[in-house]
Amino acid sequence: MLVLREKGFAVKSALWLASVIMAYTLVFLLQESHVKHAQYELEPTLPVQLQQASLGYLHQLGAEMLHIKAAVFLGGIRSAVAPETYVDNLADHFDIATTLHPKLLDIYYLAESSLSWIGNDSVRRANHVLDKGARARPDQWVLPFFAGFNSFYYLKEHDAAAEHLQRAAAVEGAPRWIGHLASVIAGRGGDIYGGLIWLKAMLADEEDQEVREFYEKDIRMFENALTVQQALEQYEQRHGALPSTLDQLVPEFVPAIPDVGPGFRLAYEDQALRMVRP
Amino acid sequence: MIAFENIHKSYSRQVGEKSAHVALNGVSFRLGQGETLGLIGANGAGKSTSIRLILDFIRPDQGKILLFGEPPGNPAQRRRLGYLPEVPSFPPNLTCMDVMRFAGDSCHMNRASMHTAAEKWLTRLGLWDSRKRLLRGFSKGMRQRASFAMALLHDPELLILDEPMSGLDPIGRAEIVDLIRELKAEGKSVLFCSHLLNDVERLVDKVIVLHQGEALFHGSVDELVTSRGQSMEDAFLGLVKGRA
Amino acid sequence: MLHRVIALARIMFLDGVRRHALIGLVALAMAAEAFGFLFMDFFGRDVGRASSDYLFSVMWMAGLIFLFFHAVQVISWDEERGAIYALLSRPISRGEYVLGVFFGLAALLTALLLLLGPVAYLTLLWIKQSLNEVYFPVLSSGHFILAWAGLLAMQIVILAAIMLFSGLVRGGFPVLLLSASYFGICSGLPVVRASAAQHDGQATNLLLQVMTALFPDFDRLDFKDEVLSEVLSLDMTPILTNFSVLILYICVMVSLACWFYGKRDLQ
Numbered sequence: 004m005l006v007l008r009e010k011g012f013a014v015k016s017a018l019w020l021a022s023v024i025m026a027y028t029l030v031f032l033l034q035e036s037h038v039k040h041a042q043y044e045l046e047p048t049l050p051v052q053l054q055q056a057s058l059g060y061l062h063q064l065g066a067e068m069l070h071i072k073a074a075v076f077l078g079g080i081r082s083a084v085a086p087e088t089y090v091d092n093l094a095d096h097f098d099i100a101t102t103l104h105p106k107l108l109d110i111y112y113l114a115e116s117s118l119s120w121i122g123n124d125s126v127r128r129a130n131h132v133l134d135k136g137a138r139a140r141p142d143q144w145v146l147p148f149f150a151g152f153n154s155f156y157y158l159k160e161h162d163a164a165a166e167h168l169q170r171a172a173a174v175e176g177a178p179r180w181i182g183h184l185a186s187v188i189a190g191r192g193g194d195i196y197g198g199l200i201w202l203k204a205m206l207a208d209e210e211d212q213e214v215r216e217f218y219e220k221d222i223r224m225f226e227n228a229l230t231v232q233q234a235l236e237q238y239e240q241r242h243g244a245l246p247s248t249l250d251q252l253v254p255e256f257v258p259a260i261p262d263v264g265p266g267f268r269l270a271y272e273d274q275a276l277r278m279v280r281p
Numbered sequence: 282m283i284a285f286e287n288i289h290k291s292y293s294r295q296v297g298e299k300s301a302h303v304a305l306n307g308v309s310f311r312l313g314q315g316e317t318l319g320l321i322g323a324n325g326a327g328k329s330t331s332i333r334l335i336l337d338f339i340r341p342d343q344g345k346i347l348l349f350g351e352p353p354g355n356p357a358q359r360r361r362l363g364y365l366p367e368v369p370s371f372p373p374n375l376t377c378m379d380v381m382r383f384a385g386d387s388c389h390m391n392r393a394s395m396h397t398a399a400e401k402w403l404t405r406l407g408l409w410d411s412r413k414r415l416l417r418g419f420s421k422g423m424r425q426r427a428s429f430a431m432a433l434l435h436d437p438e439l440l441i442l443d444e445p446m447s448g449l450d451p452i453g454r455a456e457i458v459d460l461i462r463e464l465k466a467e468g469k470s471v472l473f474c475s476h477l478l479n480d481v482e483r484l485v486d487k488v489i490v491l492h493q494g495e496a497l498f499h500g501s502v503d504e505l506v507t508s509r510g511q512s513m514e515d516a517f518l519g520l521v522k523g524r525a
Numbered sequence: 526m527l528h529r530v531i532a533l534a535r536i537m538f539l540d541g542v543r544r545h546a547l548i549g550l551v552a553l554a555m556a557a558e559a560f561g562f563l564f565m566d567f568f569g570r571d572v573g574r575a576s577s578d579y580l581f582s583v584m585w586m587a588g589l590i591f592l593f594f595h596a597v598q599v600i601s602w603d604e605e606r607g608a609i610y611a612l613l614s615r616p617i618s619r620g621e622y623v624l625g626v627f628f629g630l631a632a633l634l635t636a637l638l639l640l641l642g643p644v645a646y647l648t649l650l651w652i653k654q655s656l657n658e659v660y661f662p663v664l665s666s667g668h669f670i671l672a673w674a675g676l677l678a679m680q681i682v683i684l685a686a687i688m689l690f691s692g693l694v695r696g697g698f699p700v701l702l703l704s705a706s707y708f709g710i711c712s713g714l715p716v717v718r719a720s721a722a723q724h725d726g727q728a729t730n731l732l733l734q735v736m737t738a739l740f741p742d743f744d745r746l747d748f749k750d751e752v753l754s755e756v757l758s759l760d761m762t763p764i765l766t767n768f769s770v771l772i773l774y775i776c777v778m779v780s781l782a783c784w785f786y787g788k789r790d791l792q
Contacts, residue, residue, distance in 0.1 A: 052720065055716045059712035061586075063578040064582040067575055074567065104578070107568075107571050109568045109575070338790070339791060356617055356621070359614060360616040364610070366607060366611060369607075370607040370611060371608050372537070372602075375536055379539055383536045386531075386532035386535075387529050387533075387616055
């Protein structure tokens with residue numbers, strides 16, 4: 004009798020357990036059917052001071068987690084999702100991550116690849132992040148190079164681009180062509196003086212004869228352009244305003260508008276003299 | 282050995298209580314060299330409080346305590362005494378020999394004499410074979426005996442035993458009673474605290490009866506028995522009920 | 526005195542070393558370190574730096590778990606279980622007891638980091654050797670040891686604070702709360718100070734400076750960024766000053782702990 008009673012209790016316990024598990028499974032499935040997974044949302048991150056205070060010694064790891072979070076998010080976006088829906092949030096992640104851990108390179112690469120193509124505002128945010136990187140990692144020429152590229156290609160801010168590229172060129176181990184590129188962009192931006200000074204500086208440091216000849220050729224072109232720049236300045240001094248065309252400088256301020264060479268031509272745009280590619 | 286003069290001690294009022302709890306109210310007693318004093322009383326009488334005051338675990342509100350002629354705050358005095366707590370407890374992941382070694386090191390015993398003493402007392406108390414076992418695997422009685430060994434390791438002059446028979450089976454109790462008699466015969470002073478009045482009667486010279494923080498009687502066992510009743514137990518009950 | 530302190534430290538160390546929870550912590554931390562190469566998979570360029578940060582973070586968290594789950598409770602365990610009576614019935618003063626507990630726990634913590642440190646270094650070495658030099662150009666053993674020593678020093682400061690709080694209050698949970706609050710203030714104060722330096726007046730900055738003397742800035746001994754630096758080119762004067770300040774701070778905290786514990790009734 005006792006054995007039967009014990010068996011009955013065991014059966015009741017088993018039935019109770021099975022029914023509870025089944026009920027839980029059903030309710031869970033019902034819950035899941037109502038959940039709409041927001042796959043494309045990047046949740047906002049906490050303010051940087053709060054993260055610095057709470058993470059303490061782990062602040063670098065916190066930055067790496069933010070990087071991973073952003074990378075995983077970017078890896079899962081479908082092409083139909085408008086970037087405007089997430090760009091500010093994403094930029095915040097990079098900004099905070101680079102404040103927490105300015106030395107980690109991967110964040111800058113990811114910021115550059117994901118922010119720069121979206122719009123001017125996001126490019127500026129990318130450059131703000133890259134500037135932090137340039138200060139924290141002065142051994143890395145690629146960070147100011149990215150900023151220079153963004154300024155030149157997306158923002159059309161040639162002066163700023165030239166400045167970034169000059170900083171990149173000054174980093175030990177940077178490719179030599181970056182300095183040349185900085186000069187060219189300075190010229191494109193209307194800073195003939197800046198471009199010329201930079202070329203002369205590179206010439207002074209260069210030992211390779213072939214490269215020296217290349218620089219000397221560019222220097223001659225810039226010097227020719229400089230005569231026109233100086234003529235513009237003299238015109239402005241005399242007349243109180245810049246001329247509307249370069250022809251107005253001839254012959255009083257310059258005998259003729261020089262041909263600056265096969266690689267460039269002079270362009271007078273927005274009252275600035277620029278050396279542009281033909 | 283011990284001079285306990287007009288000691289007052291209260292424990293601060295806890296949340297929910299109306300007033301502070303008075304543990305001792307003007308208690309005095311003395312323990313001379315070679316004497317055995319029994320401290321008896323019901324739960325909450327003040328026995329453990331008295332012992333803690335002697336060992337400087339707590340400090341009195343009023344009164345004076347002298348241990349070996351000095352206030353008990355100097356830890357060096359404890360080299361001359363051995364204490365057996367009511368509830369023996371140790372860090373659980375130590376072995377019996379770890380505790381013996383600590384006891385020896387704390388009294389500046391050299392390694393050889395510590396080993397000799399440890400072997401003597403652990404063998405006497407039936408723990409030598411278990412000396413390398415972790416204490417968390419010991420029964421209550423084994424921990425009691427390990428604690429006793431620790432108290433005796435450095436050959437103290439004064440023993441303070443708080444419920445030494447607690448947790449022991451009748452055979453163990455008899456062994457401890459014999460051991461205490463031997464220690465007494467060697468001239469050691471013993472302050473002995475117990476609920477088991479038969480053991481107190483057998484072992485002590487003098488007794489002090491505490492009840493609700495007051496000393497109801499201080500004198501020899503014979504005086505207590507003859508003045509109050511036929512047996513120790515009757516005498517004790519008579520005192521307590523008379524007080525109530 | 527030294528003899529007694531060492532005797533007590535020894536039993537604290539033995540008790541800790543045989544605790545299953547701590548053995549489990551060591552095993553888990555070593556496994557977490559050894560799997561650092563999984564973490565590095567998320568990084569395409571600065572693999573060495575990310576791996577180094579991860580491994581030092583594992584050591585830091587293991588130390589914090591030890592401090593906040595074991596060290597905060599040691600004295601309260603002794604009191605609650607009554608082991609304190611067995612220990613203090615020996616010719617050991619309250620101060621020697623606190624010192625013994627401190628040195629025993631410090632020895633445990635050092636042993637923990639001595640186990641985890643070489644595993645971390647070997648993991649980094651393995652990662653470095655399995656990658657192109659571009660992704661992990663430098664691993665400086667000197668800087669690694671410096672970063673490890675800084676981490677240990679910071680955790681021993683926290684341990685000293687735990688000893689002080691254990692001497693002040695009863696119970697493991699209140700000590701845990703106080704220690705966690707202390708840790709939070711130490712972590713947050715440099716952020717407040719950096720912000721206040723740009724905006725607020727002299728009085729505020731002076732107050733924050735005084736608070737930094739009470740709640741030390743752990744960033745001053747955080748050298749894990751230097752592990753991937755070239756030769757040992759750091760200026761040693763400020764480093765030695767920072768270590769000296771922390772050692773003296775530890776002495777003050779532990780001395781206060783001994784003093785407070787000596788004044789308390791054991792209940």
